[in-house]
Amino acid sequence: MFFTKGNYVNWSESYSMGIKLIDDQHKGLLRIVNELFAHTSRNAEEERAWFKAVIQRAVKYINEHFTAEERYMKATKFPGYAEHKRTHEEFVLTVVNSAKDFQAGKRLVIKKFAYYLKDWIFAHIAVMDRQYSDYYKTIAVFQEDGRMILPIEDLERPQ
Numbered sequence: 001m002f003f004t005k006g007n008y009v010n011w012s013e014s015y016s017m018g019i020k021l022i023d024d025q026h027k028g029l030l031r032i033v034n035e036l037f038a039h040t041s042r043n044a045e046e047e048r049a050w051f052k053a054v055i056q057r058a059v060k061y062i063n064e065h066f067t068a069e070e071r072y073m074k075a076t077k078f079p080g081y082a083e084h085k086r087t088h089e090e091f092v093l094t095v096v097n098s099a100k101d102f103q104a105g106k107r108l109v110i111k112k113f114a115y116y117l118k119d120w121i122f123a124h125i126a127v128m129d130r131q132y133s134d135y136y137k138t139i140a141v142f143q144e145d146g147r148m149i150l151p152i153e154d155l156e157r158p159q
Contacts, residue, residue, distance in 0.1 A: 007037040007111070009118055015125050017133040018140075018148045019072065025065040026129075029121055032058050036114035048102075051110060055099040058117075062092060069129070075152040076139060078132050087128055091120060 009030045016023050032054065039050060066088040073081040098113060140148040 007114065007118075008034050017125075017129055018136060019150075021068055022065075022072070022129075025061075025068060026121070026125060028061060029065065029117075032061065033114055033118045033121065036110055036117065039110060047110070051102060052099075055095070055102070059092070059095060059099065062095065066092070069132070072136075072150070072152070073132055076132075076136065076150055078135055080128075080131050080135070084128055084132065087124065091124070 011027050011030060015026070017026070035054060039054075070081070070085055070088070072078075073084060078084070095117075098116075136148060136150055140150050142148055
């Protein structure tokens with residue numbers, strides 16, 4: 001499970017999906033959330049510039065992560081692919097719209113946005129991602145060291 005100290009989120013192996021790339025990307029998403037919680041500034045101009053840079057990086061990172069997850073789901077013929085992809089698209093739209101609102105001058109409370117990201121990531125990993133992880137365990141071959149090998153052909157490595 002994830003552990004929080006104050007607002008910060010720490011990774012726990014109980015949330016592992018069993019695929020190093022995906023787990024590493026989930027940890028990266030949490031680092032971005034923690035960065036949002038850690039940031040404090042009393043200067044509105046600095047705040048806008050900082051948030052613009054972080055949100056652009058977050059959107060890029062989220063898209064890369066979702067692309068990787070979706071490649072695995074398609075390659076393994078995961079039956080929940082369409083629903084999972086739809087939740088990804090809805091999340092990206094919410095994040096992009098929040099960024100657009102902020103750029104248009106609407107007030108965005110960064111900590112509130114960080115809470116939204118944290119809550120969404122917790123729920124998504126705990127419920128939606130657990131579904132494909134459980135499915136992978138039914139089709140995978142496990143090595144002696146416990147590593148999961150998925151029967152995948154022609155899966156391009158995510159960039």
